[in-house]
Amino acid sequence: MKNDKSVLGRSFFEHKTVVVAQDLLGKFLVRKIGKNIIAGMVVETEAYVGPHDLACHASKGKTERTKVMFESAGTWYVYMIYGMYHCLNIVTEDKDYPSAVLIRALEPVVIPSLERRGKRGGLLSEPTNGPGKLCRALKIDKKFNCTSAVAKNSQLYFEDRGVKISRNKIVKAKRIGVDYAGKWKDKPLRFYIRGNKFISKT
DNA sequence: CAAGAGATCATCT
DNA sequence: GATGATCTCTTGA
Numbered sequence: 001m002k003n004d005k006s007v008l009g010r011s012f013f014e015h016k017t018v019v020v021a022q023d024l025l026g027k028f029l030v031r032k033i034g035k036n037i038i039a040g041m042v043v044e045t046e047a048y049v050g051p052h053d054l055a056c057h058a059s060k061g062k063t064e065r066t067k068v069m070f071e072s073a074g075t076w077y078v079y080m081i082y083g084m085y086h087c088l089n090i091v092t093e094d095k096d097y098p099s100a101v102l103i104r105a106l107e108p109v110v111i112p113s114l115e116r117r118g119k120r121g122g123l124l125s126e127p128t129n130g131p132g133k134l135c136r137a138l139k140i141d142k143k144f145n146c147t148s149a150v151a152k153n154s155q156l157y158f159e160d161r162g163v164k165i166s167r168n169k170i171v172k173a174k175r176i177g178v179d180y181a182g183k184w185k186d187k188p189l190r191f192y193i194r195g196n197k198f199i200s201k202t
Numbered sequence: 203c204a205a206g207a208g209a210t211c212a213t214c215t
Numbered sequence: 216g217a218t219g220a221t222c223t224c225t226t227g228a
């Protein structure tokens with residue numbers, strides 16, 4: 001089915017974090033704001049894979065801030081960083097196991113039905129090539145923290161629009177901004193689509 | 203072009 | 216009181 005669009009459900013996120021991080025490439029992040037819909041294709045992610053991962057916020061234990069990562073798969077983890085930017089993560093794997101995928105970059109997409117009506121609503125006018133920037137563009141803030149991406153009526157969720165990213169298009173790289181994580185800082189847990197123009201960094 | 207600093211605040215010690 | 220899963224602007228070679 002060419003035009004088959006399906007919303008990703010909980011089971012999609014209940015696999016190993018490194019697998020989910022790669023499977024999310026080519027999926028679409030959809031944001032509903034009132035009657036407007038804006039969306040982007042996921043082109044870059046990072047995996048934070050559990051309590052033993054020193055770069056994972058939850059590696060220091062379960063606290064008020066990190067308890068979201070212990071939630072069931074498909075829960076949003078949104079937090080503020082450096083006082084000015086939000087980062088968007090989707091919780092993965094089993095409940096009580098702290099792991100998540102950070103959405104680092106999107107490729108802007110035009111929603112045809114909105115464009116036809118002459119609206120600009122479908123086109124992202126702000127850059128989305130970085131975790132802080134995409135949150136600004138999609139107006140994501142802490143209201144989404146601890147909410148579900150797999151619930152009906154969610155205003156923020158993923159869709160599969162049939163785009164398939166072949167294995168050899170996926171680049172593995174070390175994560176960014178985690179120099180404090182000791183031997184974990186160089187682990188190849190960042191994934192992005194080879195040649196895509198909307199990657200946060202090269 | 204590369205490198206460095208500042209902005210600014212929730213969270214943890 | 217320190218620091219960070221960032222971004223942008225300024226400085227200087």
